[in-house]
Amino acid sequence: MEISKEHFKKEYSRALTSLYASEIQDLTPLEQYITLGSVVKEYASQNWMQTKKKNQQSQAKQVYYFSIEFLPGKLLKSNLLNLGILDTVREGLAELGVDFASLEAAAADPGLGNGGLGRLASCFLDSMATCDIPGNGNGIRYRYGLFKQKFVNGFQVELPDDWLRHADVWETRRENKAELVRFFGDVHLEEDEEGVIKVSYSNTEDILAVPYDTGILGYENDTVNNLRLWSAEIPTNAELEYYPEERRKSIHSISEMLYPDDSSYDGRLLRLKQEYFFVSAGVQSIIRYYRRLGVPIEHLAEKVSIHINDTHPTMCIPELMRILLDEEGLSWDAAWTITMKTCSYTNHTILAEALEKWPERMLSNLVPRIYQIICEINRRHLESMTVLYGADFTQRTAIIQDGVIHMANLAIIGSHSVNGVAKLHTDILKEKALHDFYLAYPARFNNKTNGITHRRWLLLSNEGLSDLISDYIGTEWKKKPNELYLLKAFKEDTILLEKLEQVKLANKERFAAYVKEEMGIEIDPNAVFDVQIKRLHAYKRQLLNVLHIISLYLKLKETNVEEEMVPRVFIFGAKAAPSYSYAKEIIKLINAVADLINNDATIDDKIKVIFVENYGVTLAEKIIPAADISEQISLVTKEASGTSNMKLMLNGAVTLATLDGANVEIHDKVGDENMLLFGMQDKELYHFYDSNSYHSQEIYDHNPRLKRCLDALVDGTIPNIEAEGREIFDSLLKYNDEYFVLKDYDSYVQAQSRIDGLYRDRKKWNQMSLMNIANAGEFSSDYTIMHYADEIWNVNHNKNL
Known part of the structure; x- marks a missing residue:
């Protein structure tokens, strides 16, 4: 405008x-x-x-992107x-x-997500609007979001994140679009005179889902799409005496907090409630809109695409079936055909614990009609597949197994498309994690490598770099990010390389000023800023990073051979799930190491460790432009894709990585000369799994530097971690190091040791930085979304980007 x-x-x-x-x-x-x-x-x-x-x-086909998280940022x-x-x-x-x-x-900063999953969903909404795709987000309006992270004596403490303390100026309450969601109660199936099954309910707990809409603006194209978040409230026509205080609290808790503690039965039940709540409200809302078009329900899949982002919204499938069967009066076969054509599913993990499973009894009690439909989907699946593949094969793909409902299995069986989020991840799904399903439904599987919106992660968060790029290649790249490749022509341009270095230094000075003001710690902007920012999980291996820091510190203390090393600032940002005790122990360890190193004057500030509290989008916008090193060090095969790797690459950081997730594709673009690789590859890891031949104790016994580092966890070298140090030490030796930290340690240290020499050669380093920026355009979420539109959703988009 x-x-x-x-x-x-x-x-x-x-x-x-x-x-x-x-x-x-x-x-x-x-x-x-x-x-x-x-x-x-x-x-x-x-x-x-x-x-x-x-x-x-125009009756344009609409995409509805269901996600339990959205992390839009300011x-x-x-x-x-x-x-x-x-x-x-x-x-x-x-x-x-x-x-x-x-x-x-x-x-x-809207507290509506935890990390990569929610941020990806928000990048996708941004790109849908920019690509002129009629797209809608559907989720929960969390009153308190995830949690506000504080460190007290080095421990993570979770406080309510009251992000709605003041009204959200961007949202609009749509009370006239509210939907009723039923929980519990009894389901009655009766056949009418024409043999049609009629469904009725009694003794249900009815909850009003009230939508709050936020406009999602496309980039300079006048398109504004919609993010709809649902709030749980007491029905407006309810007799209030039936809603005593305890019941009111129960209702409001549904949209109170993202990922409530699931270590108890009540906590898990609340999570399941949340999932059905936003799914039911969202699907009902879609059907309400569709009816206004005046198009027969049999054509739903031509006008609507429902996308299931990870397993949390999988009940979209039985909920759509419920409406088509019970309210639209369709036959099972007709309803199933429509549902499969309408729904698609993105898998975000191969970790078994992240593929949701629910106790059959819990789900049947909470949503009895949905349970009946899931049982029938499962029965028909077993019946049809057994004839083709035999009983053993079919049982491995069953939705209900040993009293447990497998949501990923339901999502695959009920969708026409199943995609992974990086080439390696998709290959693993097909060859390992979901191999039986791939054999049964090969045409459904496809890859859609994740992406990021370069508008937020470069144009907004790094204006100095954005302006510099435009000075050299014009502004067309802002709408066509692949044109960043034009920067490759300036690899030998010493003036550009010097300007690039000055932009990075200014960003580092800004972050250093923030650290000084907020944490009272002085860091040197001329040091190497080594950044690992992501959810705290054992497979992401923040532990490998901190073990290297400990060994570097011990070497400085004991031999002084590193006197001439380039100073390093190790920067962490991460939250651990409240019930994930091991991750919280690693947080305590990092903070204890930081406290030890940052207060040791004898090392002459050669190392500093910064662990920022309450990491989120706004902090990421400060850290990422200042980063020199991007730590992407997950155990190979465990990180589905990653998106911080793309954000840091776009801002000129050099990636230090295993060949995991989208790191593989980043490596394909930038090559060995512009990336620091280490660690096992997938075939070596699978060899250890298959042969059961990994013994971490042997590595500890034969590696003196590593042994000294691990002993520091338990011998008092690092103060105030007696219990945590012992737990971590035992996890690596007594319990055989589940994520192969010790196996990859030497390779990681060797990769880290290359940084000093590379960083001292300023021209070489700045060239590496420039080549990363120049190759980052392909990882724009605009391109990812266009692939979804063409290959999964079958919707039109602006093809001029």
Whole structure:
């Protein structure tokens, strides 16, 4: 859109008078932010309305992306960028005496996701709008999000993340679009005079799902799609005496917190409630919209695509079946055909514990009609498959096994497409994790390597680098990120390489200032910033990183041979699930190591360890532009894709990695010379699995440097980790090192040792950085989404990107 600076200033002044009846100088930064948000939302609302009207009139096929997480980050700057008025607004506010940075900082970071899964979903929504795909997000409006992470004596403590303490200026409550969701109760099946089965319910617990809609703006194209998040409330027509305080709390808890503690039965039941809640509300909402089109229900799959992001929304399948059978009166075969054509599923993991399974009794009690439908899907699957493949094969693919309902199996059986999220991951699904299903349904399996939106992760978070790129190759890359490859022509341009170094240094200085202000720790911007930012999980191997830090520290203390080393700042950002005690022990270890090293004057600041609290999108936007090294060190085959690897690469960090997930494809693009590889490859790992021949004790016994490092966990070298150090030590030796940390240790240390020499050669390092940026365009989520649109959803998109 085009607006003048003077017009914006008048609109902003009008809005603050309307909202607060005050002068600008009398408003807090939060009030200034709310005022600006209301103006920007008004700017976007006309496009939002027109997009909905256009899609309905043209009966365009709609994509509904179901995800239990969305991690959008702050929306103000993104919306201004996508509207094309970021500079106009900043300049106008400056003339009004408003500091844009302070105003933006006052906004809450929506706590609607945990990490990669939720951030991917938000990148995808951004790209759908930019690619002119009629797309909708569907999830839960968590009152408290995940949790606010604090470190107390080095331990993670979880506090409520009250991100909705102040109203979210971007959302719109749509009470007239509310849906009723049923839990518990009794299901009655009766045959009418024409032999049609009629379903009725009694003694149910009815919950009102109220949608809150947020407009998702496309980049400079006037498209505004919709993110719909559901809030659990008491039905408006309910007799309130039937809702005592305990029951009210139970209802509100459904949309209170992302990933409630599942270490108890009640916690698991609440998670299952959440999953059916947003699935049922979302699917009902889709059917409500579809009926308005006046198209026969038999054509649903031509107008609607429901995408299941990981196993959490798998009940989309039986819920759609429920509506088609019970409300639309279709036969089973007709309903099943429509459901399969409509639904598609993305698998995000090969870890068995992450493929959701629910006790049969729990699900049958909570959602009895859904349970009946799942049982029938399973019965028909067994009946049809046994004839073709035999009983043993078929039983391995059953949805219900030994009293447990396997949601991944249901998602595969009930979808027309099953995709992995990186080439290696998809190959593992086909050859190992889901091999039986691949044999049965080979045409359903496909790969869609994850992507990131370069708008947030470069244009917004690294404006200095964005401007530098545009100075050399123009601005077309902002809409066609593959054009970043034009930077390859400047590999020998010493002026560009020096400017690139200065941009990186400025970003490091900004992050150093943040660390000084927030943590009271001084770090040297000229040091190598070595970054590992991701969820804390044993397979991601933050432990391998910290063991190397310990061994480097011990070498500095004991031999001084590293006196001339380039200073290193190791930066961590990670949350551990509240019930994941081992991950929380690793957090305690990292903090204890940081406390030891950061307060040891004898090492002359050669090493610093920074573990930022409450890592999220806004912190990532500070850290990623400042990173020199991108740690992607998961055990090979365990990381499905990764997206921090792409964000860091896009900002010029050099990847230190195993050949896992999308690291394989990054390596294919940049080559050995622009990446630091280490560790086993998948065939070697599978050899250990097949032969059961891995013995971590042998490595410990024959590697003096590693032995000294591990002994430091239990001999008092690192203070205040007596219990945690012993648990970690035992996990590596007594319990044989499940994630092969010791096996990959030497290879990792060798890769780390190369960094000093490479970093000292400033031209070589800056060339490596430039080549990573130049090859990052392919990992834009715009391209990923276009592949989904063409190969899974069968929807039109803008083909000029």
